[in-house]
Amino acid sequence: MADVKTFVPAPDRAPPSSAVGPIAWIRDNLFGSIGSSIATLVFFYLFFSYVPPFVEWALINANWTGSDRSVCEANAAGACWTFINVRLEQILFGLYFASNPDELWRPTLIFILFFALLLPLLFEKTPGKKWLTIALLGVFPVVFYFVVYGGYFGISQSNTTQWGGFLLTFALAFVGILLALPIGILLALGRRSELPVIRSICVIYIEFWRGTPLITILFMASVMLPLFFPAGVEFDKVVRAMIGITLFQSAYTAEAVRGGLAAIPKGQSEAAMALGLGYWRRTVFITLPQALKISIPSIVNTFIALFKDTSLVSIIGLLDLLNMAQTTARSMEWKGYDIEAFLFAGFVYWAFCYGMSRYSQNLERKLDTNRRN
């Protein structure tokens, strides 16, 4: 046998200096071509002509303290956050709680509880996440009912027609999301069912609610629904809005989940069948977890849309965050500060929606089992 040569891989060399470093990065990414250079210059021009004046108005020259509009009128060059500060309770918790200072602890406690349960869930290493999740999704809504609605344990019953502000936005969105997910999953499974009756029911439900504007559904729920019930039977307005939102939202969630189910290769359920797993076990253990993982972005997308769409309840006379902020800015006392009201409401919506978006991205990364680590 002849001598066998041993294969020795050539050593890696560092890349040339023209390819790395900040100057190379700027040249490649900002001034790589004529078009890119123009875009860069236009961007910097727009940025420096609009952002510094806005920051000056909104932060540097802004009015933060005081208790009436005289402060803001004295310094008209800055934003009037005094207004938000003074009316904060009304914008966040609505008229009922804002006008009963003794009851303010109720919404405050609820939001403290919510964040106390939510924040630990955002960290990967938190122990007992399963129980925290159950507490947040199962126990928290019950506590919400007893504390915010009241009527038991010596807590006075609050008037839901005077619920409002962020508390109402939160309640509508939370209930909508919580109920729409399981209903939507069942609808999505039903729409893929081999049984024609179940499939038809699901298709009709989904297409009906998805094809109707939310504003119409809310209007119908508020104005039309009572006509079908005998006089004297009265549904709470907020409950009616919650039902309408859930019906609407579950149709959207169903389509998002169906998209995920459709993306699972047939081999997955075949392999599960070949192992002797029945329909529900195949669904619960094999297809659904994978489908939900794929549809996280689109499910969260519908949740974010819902969160903002709750402001449509103004059509039935409920004042959510946006409408409460707007109403406050139209009061005699604070007339003319609409921009501050909208900016504040917009910021609260954005903070929550951005939070949901980031959380979903984390979840996607965490559930990605294809990474090679």
Added chain:
Amino acid sequence: MTTDTQMAPAELGESIITIDGLNKWYGQFHVLKDIDLDVKRGERIVICGPSGSGKSTLIRCINRLETHQEGSIVVDGIELTDDTKHINDIRREVGMVFQHFNLFPHLTVLENCTLAPIWVRKTPKREAEELAMQYLERVKIPEQANKYPGQLSGGQQQRVAIARSLCMNPRVMLFDEPTSALDPEMIAEVLDVMVGLAEDGMTMLCVTHEMGFARKVANRVIFMDGGQIVEQNEPEEFFNNPQNDRTQLFLSQILQH
């Protein structure tokens, strides 16, 4: 595979699969025509044939991944009908290995192996895990137990798929082109595991074009074309003295290179 010598003939028992007058259509297309097949306990059958000849469909009928329209299939004394309970009873006893592995990507290797024993066989979790580790050792990848399928090579994934089936203690194993999707250097590791299974007396039906494996392991080689069984024989006879011109042509095509 280490040697070319054929394995000792298996001790054949009574029939475990009896297929009688099986016909199947996909719409207008008549995909299986009058198939009769009797498989004895411990028998090792290799099914080959050109693509579209119905060989995968045939073995997929045995665990009812495909439904048939005419004829009867009896597995381990139970006839396959629309009765879901019978179907699941049979699937419990019949393991299947797929061309594309079909491992569950969201579960670890160990969870892939323990899912069915825990939920179908009602084995306690700890026991199921011990069993799974035994089989993972047998397919020589116990160290990958806590990884996800996406982190393994094709050959390793297929070995996990075999271990996953074995965890149900099946009486019959069906292999649907188990090495066709593998890179060449990984085929041997999968075939080695299959040879080991055959040596232990497992009843096997393999759709494969690995003729070396057929020669070494099979009691019987079946050649299918156009939805029919064209020819079946012991491997020596089948390869050296094919009776049908269609078989001769097929063998000359796959053995040419």
